[in-house]
Structures are given as C-alpha cells and as structure tokens.
Amino acid sequence: MNPKRIGADFLVFSRGFVRNPVGLFFSLVFPIILIGLFGLIFSASSSTTVTVYTENLDHNSPLSVDFLSALNNSTYVHIQVVSPVTGQTFASWLAQQGDSVGMIVPAGFQANYTNQTPVNVTLYTDPSDASSGGIAQFVVTGVANSFNLASSHGSPIIGTTNQQVGSQVFKYIDYLVPGLIGFSILTSPMFALVEISSTYRKDHLFRQLSLTPLTKGEWLTAKILWYIVLTIISAAIMIAVGVFVFGADVGFTVGLLPFLVLGPFFFVSLGMLAGSVSRTPESAAVLGNIITFPMMFLSGTFFPVSSFPPGLQAVAHILPLYYVIDGMNQVMLFHNNTRALLDLGVILIGGVVVFVAAIAAFKWRDE
Amino acid sequence: MGDAIAVHGLTKQYGDLTAVNSIDFTVPEGKVFAFLGPNGAGKTTTVEILEGLRRRTSGDVKVLGLDPWTDGLELHRKIGVIPQDFRFFEKTTPREAIQYYATLFNVKVDASALLELVALGDKAHANFDVLSGGQKQKLGLALSLVASPTICFLDEPTTGLDPQARRGIWDVIRKLRREGRTVFLTTHYLEEAELLADQVAIINHGTIIAEGSPTQIIRDHGRPERLSVDGPPSLGEFLKKRLDRAVTVTEGHVEVQMRDKSDALVVLQAIESSGLPWTGFATVSDTLEDVFVGLVGKMDDGVLGGAPKP
Numbered sequence: 001m002n003p004k005r006i007g008a009d010f011l012v013f014s015r016g017f018v019r020n021p022v023g024l025f026f027s028l029v030f031p032i033i034l035i036g037l038f039g040l041i042f043s044a045s046s047s048t049t050v051t052v053y054t055e056n057l058d059h060n061s062p063l064s065v066d067f068l069s070a071l072n073n074s075t076y077v078h079i080q081v082v083s084p085v086t087g088q089t090f091a092s093w094l095a096q097q098g099d100s101v102g103m104i105v106p107a108g109f110q111a112n113y114t115n116q117t118p119v120n121v122t123l124y125t126d127p128s129d130a131s132s133g134g135i136a137q138f139v140v141t142g143v144a145n146s147f148n149l150a151s152s153h154g155s156p157i158i159g160t161t162n163q164q165v166g167s168q169v170f171k172y173i174d175y176l177v178p179g180l181i182g183f184s185i186l187t188s189p190m191f192a193l194v195e196i197s198s199t200y201r202k203d204h205l206f207r208q209l210s211l212t213p214l215t216k217g218e219w220l221t222a223k224i225l226w227y228i229v230l231t232i233i234s235a236a237i238m239i240a241v242g243v244f245v246f247g248a249d250v251g252f253t254v255g256l257l258p259f260l261v262l263g264p265f266f267f268v269s270l271g272m273l274a275g276s277v278s279r280t281p282e283s284a285a286v287l288g289n290i291i292t293f294p295m296m297f298l299s300g301t302f303f304p305v306s307s308f309p310p311g312l313q314a315v316a317h318i319l320p321l322y323y324v325i326d327g328m329n330q331v332m333l334f335h336n337n338t339r340a341l342l343d344l345g346v347i348l349i350g351g352v353v354v355f356v357a358a359i360a361a362f363k364w365r366d367e
Numbered sequence: 368m369g370d371a372i373a374v375h376g377l378t379k380q381y382g383d384l385t386a387v388n389s390i391d392f393t394v395p396e397g398k399v400f401a402f403l404g405p406n407g408a409g410k411t412t413t414v415e416i417l418e419g420l421r422r423r424t425s426g427d428v429k430v431l432g433l434d435p436w437t438d439g440l441e442l443h444r445k446i447g448v449i450p451q452d453f454r455f456f457e458k459t460t461p462r463e464a465i466q467y468y469a470t471l472f473n474v475k476v477d478a479s480a481l482l483e484l485v486a487l488g489d490k491a492h493a494n495f496d497v498l499s500g501g502q503k504q505k506l507g508l509a510l511s512l513v514a515s516p517t518i519c520f521l522d523e524p525t526t527g528l529d530p531q532a533r534r535g536i537w538d539v540i541r542k543l544r545r546e547g548r549t550v551f552l553t554t555h556y557l558e559e560a561e562l563l564a565d566q567v568a569i570i571n572h573g574t575i576i577a578e579g580s581p582t583q584i585i586r587d588h589g590r591p592e593r594l595s596v597d598g599p600p601s602l603g604e605f606l607k608k609r610l611d612r613a614v615t616v617t618e619g620h621v622e623v624q625m626r627d628k629s630d631a632l633v634v635l636q637a638i639e640s641s642g643l644p645w646t647g648f649a650t651v652s653d654t655l656e657d658v659f660v661g662l663v664g665k666m667d668d669g670v671l672g673g674a675p676k677p
Contacts (some may be wrong), residue, residue: 007471012459019458019494203454207420211448212471333485365420365439 001221005214017226023192031184031234032241035176038302039246040340041120042172049249050132052103052140055090061110066106067121070143076138079103091124100126103137116151120263153294170249170333177250177300178244178328186295188234189227190271194288196223197362199276210364217359219263220272229263235260255331258344263324267350269358270320276362321345371396371518371549372417377426379412386412388573389426389643394566399540399550403557405663409573410553411451412434414522417551418448431517444472450495451523453507457496461487461506464495472514484542485509486535500601502529508539508567526555537563557656567655581655588654588662593622594634598645605641610634622651 017023052071058064068079080264087092094102103126112119123140125133149156200206209219235256242248274291279283298312299305299321316322327343330336372394379387379549404410415421416428419435419442422583428435433442455464462478469476482488483588490498492546498506504524511519521540533556540563541549554560560567561581569577569584572639596602603616604621612634613624624635631650638645653661 004473005471010458010465012463012467015463016456016458204452205451205454207450208454210420210439211418211443211446212468213444213473214471358377 005100006218006222010225014226027188027230028234035238038176039173049078050135051080052136053080053099053102054081055084057103057107058109062111063110064105074139076135088124099130101132108213124157130263154357173246173248175304177248178332182325183301184234184322185231186267189264190292191269194284195273198284206364224265224268226260227268230262231260237252259324259328262347266347269355273358273361295319295321298352320350374396375427378424380424385573390575392568396549397547398565399544399563400566400668401560402553402568404570406568418520447517448520448523449511455495455587458494460492463490466508468513474514474578476513481509497652522553557659561655576662585653585658589658591624593651594625594631594648595622595651596645597647602643609637
C-alpha cells in the first residue's frame with residue numbers, strides 16, 4: 001500500500017465523480033429529498049393533537065361543559081363543538097368532512113350523572129386512523145373515569161407517573177436521521193461499485209491499470225476513501241436538514257465518525273465483491289439489488305427495527321447495515337457507547353473479510 | 368546487443384481453439400519490430416502475453432529477461448503499452464492523466480512536453496470523453512511513455528487516425544528508436560510496417576509464416592522485379608513469344624518479369640522491336656503488402672489498410 005499512489009487514484013476518481021452531475025445528484029441530493037419526504041410525512045402526524053368533533057346534545061349544561069373542558073385540558077385532544085347534524089347520521093357527516101374522530105354527548109347527560117344513572121357518550125373512530133382513534137378513546141375513558149370517581153366521592157388510589165424510555169423523548173425524525181444516513185452509506189457505494197466493476201471490465205480499464213504499479217488493494221482503498229468523504233458530507237447535510245428543518249434532536253458527534261468510515265469501507269468492498277463474482281453487467285446489477293434491497297428496508301432505515309415482528313427482527317440482525325444504523329442510533333440518540341463499540345466491531349471484522357474477498361475476486365488481467 | 372524479447376514455443380489455447388501454436392521469434396534491443404497478421408491470427412493474444420496481460424498455455428517467454436506473467440509488476444515499470452482501443456476515465460483530462468501516471472510510476476515528467484510530442488497540447492484540458500478517436504489514441508501513446516520505457520508495445524497505434532496524425536505517430540516511433548528504445552508494433556497498415564520496421568514477423572492461423580527485415584521478406588517471398596508498360600494485349604502476346612520470361616497482361620497494361628536490373632534493357636529492346644504503340648514505362652517491385660496478401664491468401668474485408676475499425 002503506497003499512500004502516494006492511493007492519493008493519485010483518489011484524486012482522479014474524485015474529480016471524475018464531481019464532474020459527473022448524475023452521480024453527484026444521487027449521492028448528495030437524493031438523501032436530502034428522502035429526508036425531506038419522510039420528514040414531512042411523519043412529522044405532520046406526530047406533532048398535532050387529535051381533533052374530536054363533538055355534538056353536545058345536553059344543551060351546554062354546566063356538567064357537559066366541564067366534561068369537555070377536562071378533555072381539552074388533557075392536551076392530547078382538541079374538542080371542536082359543532083351544532084347538531086341534521087339530515088344525515090353524524091358518522092356519515094364526519095366521513096364527509098374527512099375527519100376521523102367524533103363524539104356525541106347525549107341529552108340528559110347532567111341529569112343522569114346527578115341521579116347516578118348510567119349514561120353513555122358515543123365515540124366515533126375510523127379504523128384506518130387507529131392512532132388518532134386510540135388516543136381519543138384513551139383520553140375520553142380516562143376523563144370519564146375521573147368523573148365517575150368524583151360522583152361517588154372517591155379519590156384515586158393508584159396513580160401513574162410517566163417516564164420515557166431513555167433519557168429523553170424521541171420523535172420519529174430523530175430515528176430517521178441515522179436511518180437515512182445508513183441508507184446512503186449502503187446505496188451510494190453499492191450501486192456505484194457494482195457499476196464500476198462492470199464498466200471498467202468492459203472498457204478494459206482494469207487491464208490499463210494493471211500496466212501501472214497501482215495494486216488492486218490501493219485502487220479499492222482509494223474508492224473507499226472517496227466514499228468516506230462523500231458519506232461524511234452527505235451525513236452532515238442530512239443532519240443539518242433534520243435539525244434545522246424538522247427539529248430533529250440529534251448531533252454531529254465525534255462518535256458518529258467511526259461509522260461514517262467503517263460503513264463505506266464495508267459497502268464499497270461488498271459492491272466490488274458483488275460486481276466481481278458476476279460474469280455479466282446484467283447479473284452484477286441483479287446480484288447488487290438482491291443484496292441491497294432487503295437491507296434498505298429491514299435494517300432500521302425508515303422504521304426502528306424494534307417495531308418489527310420478532311421474525312423480521314432476527315432477519316435484521318444478520319444484515320450488516322443493521323449494525324451501522326444501530327450503532328449510529330446508539331451514539332446519536334441513546335448515548336450507549338458500549339453497544340456502539342460492539343456494533344463497530346461487527347462492521348470492522350465483516351469489512352475486513354469482505355475487503356480481502358473483493359480483492360481476491362476481482363481480476364486486473366485475463367487468464 | 369541482446370534480445371529485448373525472446374519467445375520459444377509459445378502456445379496459447381482457449382479451450383479447444385489454439386490461438387497461438389508454438390511460435391518462436393526474437394526482438395533485438397533498440398529495433399522497431401512489426402508484428403503483422405490478419406484479424407484472428409493470434410496477434411493480439413501474443414502481444415498481450417508479452418505485456419503480461421494474459422497467461423500463456425505453454426512455452427518460454429522472456430521480456431527484458433522477465434517472465435511477463437509472474438514478474439508483471441516489475442516488468443510494467445520497464446515497458447509502455449498502448450492497448451488496442453485505448454480507453455481511459457471519461458472525466459479526466461490528458462494533463463491530469465499524465466500526472467496520474469507520473470505519480471503511479473513515481474517519476475517526474477514534463478506533461479506539456481509529452482503532450483506536445485504526441486501533438487495533443489491543445490487538448491490538454493479537455494475531458495477524455497470529448498476527445499476524438501485519434502486524440503484518445505495519442506493520449507494512450509503519451510501515457511505509455513510516461514515512465515520512459517525500455518520497450519514500447521504499440522498495438523495498432525494509428526488505426527482510425529487521419530493521415531497527418533498517423534505521420535505524427537510515425538515521427539514519435541522514429542524518435543523512440545533514435546533514443547535506443549525497442550518498439551513492438553502491431554498494425555493493419557503494411558506500408559507503415561515497411562516504412563518503420565527493422566524487423567517484421569507475419570503470423571497467420573497462430574503460426575509465424577515469415578520473419579526478417581521488410582526487404583528480406585520481400586526478397587524471400589515476393590515476386591521478382593517487373594518492367595511495366597502501357598500497351599495493347601497484342602504487345603503481351605508478342606513479348607510472350609519473343610522473351611523467355613513471365614508476362615502478364617491486364618487492361619492495357621503489360622508486365623514482364625526481369626531476371627535482374629540489366630535485364631531491363633533486353634526487355635525494352637524487345638518492346639521497341641514489336642513496332643506496337645506503348646507508353647509509360649516503369650519498373651514494379653512487390654511491396655510488403657503484396658507479399659502479405661500472397662502469403663496470407665485471400666483477405667477478409669478490413670484486414671488490410673483502407674478499412675479502419677469503427
């Protein structure tokens with residue numbers, strides 16, 4: 001390994017890369033588009049409270065007003081009182097409005113409560129928006145219970161205090177940032193190296209290089225170095241977009257760097273290995289996709305692995321990208337350095353194996 | 368001087384196909400050696416084996432005393448190669464490419480001078496993908512010279528170039544020879560070989576069928592010198608009867624084979640004595656191309672000059 005030769009090859013390759021707008025677009029702009037898209041989709045639903053359209057058929061009796069304001073005070077729901085619907089059912093009116101949660105406070109609500117006669121409020125929820133429905137159900141039941149308790153002059157015995165898992169509250173965008181950094185660590189080198197391995201072979205560029213003192217190891221190392229640079233730049237951009245546009249609570253910590261180095265090390269080598277063991281450019285592309293696509297979705301890129309069913313979680317644990325993303329989650333979100341080191345160890349050992357295999361597999365010259 | 372390249376019993380088989388069949392030849396140091404043959408004759412296979420790009424099936428090959436396959440890394444510091452159909456990184460300029468090679472070979476090189484040498488100075492800052500075929504080939508030549516090689520392997524360096532560019536490359540080849548370098552040249556253009564080469568070997572169906580200097584090959588394998596005049600067919604008939612020499616008649620053109628230089632007078636006398644009208648007297652000798660065609664037989668289109676590869 002001669003650093004000067006690696007440097008020269010790095011220079012030529014990086015210049016070529018920067019002068020090719022398509023490659024640059026996919027490496028830098030595509031992750032931003034992804035984070036923008038997913039950020040918009042998921043930050044919208046998690047930040048708002050659930051609006052509950054309510055018909056108060058008890059004619060604004062003091063008790064019904066108290067009940068509704070108690071619901072509003074929970075901060076989880078927002079009660080929007082509407083005048084009684086005529087000419088159609090409340091359910092179909094809700095559907096027409098495109099609203100998924102509604103409630104009817106029946107006439108005689110206060111009278112029944114005072115007489116301690118059972119009375120029902122009716123909650124309308126849409127199964128396709130289970131989370132809003134669940135939140136409304138939970139809040140309404142809770143407030144109703146406290147009113148029931150007050151009616152029998154009881155006081156709560158079992159109370160709850162809420163504690164978040166970990167030291168702070170995580171929003172979806174917080175998971176999305178390391179997930180998408182992992183996504184670009186996987187896709188950008190994998191697709192590029194699979195393509196390079198076949199075009200270089202077709203254009204006899206490997207043969208050309210074999211006539212120089214450059215070695216296969218030096219060549220591959222230069223590619224790894226370039227993708228490390230590219231990964232660090234795109235990670236910085238994605239973190240900036242996550243933090244400043246979507247309010248993600250993640251930082252560009254030093255602990256992230258080993259992953260931004262070892263991740264490209266692993267996937268550049270894997271891409272070269274996949275490209276080299278394939279006989280034709282077509283089969284190389286297919287093999288590349290077979291390796292890349294499951295990892296793209298099952299390694300915690302878009303959704304935390306802990307939300308997967310157990311079978312899929314087991315699958316995730318054999319995917320190398322899982323360890324990259326898990327490690328980044330550990331350093332960026334959970335500050336669990338022990339587990340991050342464990343993840344790094346897995347990537348390092350795997351990376352060395354794949355690097356050596358890739359160099360053995362790809363041919364400078366013909367037999 | 369010793370031999371830069373020595374090949375004994377070189378054989379290369381691809382499965383059942385024998386591409387090169389136990390060939391022998393040597394290339395003396397400091398000479399221009401032209402390796403000729405029709406497409407598919409085993410030319411490129413042989414060159415690639417010499418360059419260490421391809422493994423041989425059997426035989427003994429020494430290039431500068433090294434085994435090209437096993438000592439490739441050491442050999443590649445001493446030889447320069449332009450492969451057929453030279454390609455390079457698309458978004459790299461000739462100047463950058465030369466600097467890249469200079470660093471790889473760990474040599475100092477004057478990129479501007481090298482680009483001027485191959486007449487590519489005006490394209491020093493153009494990306495490779497916008498260069499014309501000839502300009503790409505010139506960059507290949509420049510790159511092969513970066514490490515100041517002892518042997519230059521030029522695999523069809525002028526294919527597809529315009530006449531002016533070809534002459535430019537010829538000048539470079541002559542300069543290399545003057546500098547004492549060995550040049551191993553393969554080419555489709557036989558007049559190029561005749562013009563430049565000290566030594567020629569012709570390969571066909573994996574076997575070397577002629578070897579020596581161009582004049583030697585023409586002498587050994589060509590027809591004798593002919594005297595040629597423009598005249599009617601009857602002149603041919605007259606000469607056939609009068610002279611004990613081979614006479615060919617083609618479309619108002621009569622050729623008489625001569626025994627030696629002084630034979631010209633005898634033939635001319637006979638022509639004059641016929642009383643038939645004649646003009647345009649000339650002597651004709653075989654070119655390397657004539658010999659090549661005679662030796663190799665009927666050619667496929669594109670094998671000889673004229674039809675450069677796309």
